[in-house]
Amino acid sequence: AQSVTQLGSHVSVSEGALVLLRCNYSSSVPPYLFWYVQYPNQGLQLLLKYTTGATLVKGINGFEAEFKKSETSFHLTKPSAHMSDAAEYFCAVAEGNTPLVFGKGTRLSVIA
Amino acid sequence: GAVVSQHPSWVICKSGTSVKIECRSLDFQATTMFWYRQFPKQSLMLMATSNEGSKATYEQGVEKDKFLINHASLTLSTLTVTSAHPEDSSFYICSAIGLAGNYNEQFFGPGTRLTVL
Numbered sequence: 001a002q003s004v005t006q007l008g009s010h011v012s013v014s015e016g017a018l019v020l021l022r023c024n025y026s027s028s029v030p031p032y033l034f035w036y037v038q039y040p041n042q043g044l045q046l047l048l049k050y051t052t053g054a055t056l057v058k059g060i061n062g063f064e065a066e067f068k069k070s071e072t073s074f075h076l077t078k079p080s081a082h083m084s085d086a087a088e089y090f091c092a093v094a095e096g097n098t099p100l101v102f103g104k105g106t107r108l109s110v111i112a
Numbered sequence: 113g114a115v116v117s118q119h120p121s122w123v124i125c126k127s128g129t130s131v132k133i134e135c136r137s138l139d140f141q142a143t144t145m146f147w148y149r150q151f152p153k154q155s156l157m158l159m160a161t162s163n164e165g166s167k168a169t170y171e172q173g174v175e176k177d178k179f180l181i182n183h184a185s186l187t188l189s190t191l192t193v194t195s196a197h198p199e200d201s202s203f204y205i206c207s208a209i210g211l212a213g214n215y216n217e218q219f220f221g222p223g224t225r226l227t228v229l
Contacts, residue, residue: 036220041225042222042223043205043220043221043222043223044156044205044220044223046220049217090155090156094218096216097144097209097216099146099158099161099207099218100146100156100158100207100218101158102155102156102157103155104154104155105154105155
């Protein structure tokens with residue numbers, strides 16, 4: 001069965017600094033990988049996804065992630081953090097039509 | 113793009129009453145929908161898989177008699193929380209599988225916040 005590990009339940013960065021949120025996955029078949037953002041009292045918003053093809057995936061709001069099969073990783077990055085990036089971020093994995101399996105989430109704080 | 117709606121967006125009810133939450137795929141047909149539950153400051157946990165025209169498949173530990181799921185059409189799945197109690201208070205999110213390019217993607221609804229008094 002697939003699983004996701006997000007390292008660090010809370011990450012704090014300064015405004016303008018690099019954002020790096022870590023995600024490692026376990027899957028018995030080539031996975032589909034996703035990053036979602038959730039703002040307080042709101043639903044999930046898809047940031048980006050990897051299905052096939054190019055391993056570097058660009059998403060919304062300047063975020064990108066790279067699928068590294070050898071490292072079973074799909075870390076999320078953004079070159080320069082904005083205050084509006086403060087939110088909860090979830091990495092998720094799916095195998096075909098199976099339901100998404102989510103990591104425990106990482107809360108990103110951005111310090112002015 | 114594929115849009116999934118949920119109704120209501122929030123509900124407050126008294127202990128012992130039942131609450132129905134609707135999940136609709138607005139611009140596509142979804143033979144499969146999923147129901148998730150999210151407690152405060154926690155991740156999403158899959159509750160059940162809802163398949164159109166057949167019984168839902170529940171995850172281990174989820175009471176099927178308490179959380180009734182009906183997927184009566186290709187665009188609607190409902191979750192009914194029966195005899196709700198305060199511990200059922202949570203954020204309930206549905207998703208529907210739709211075609212996105214050449215693979216099937218899950219599209220999420222905005223969630224329903226249930227508070228049981």
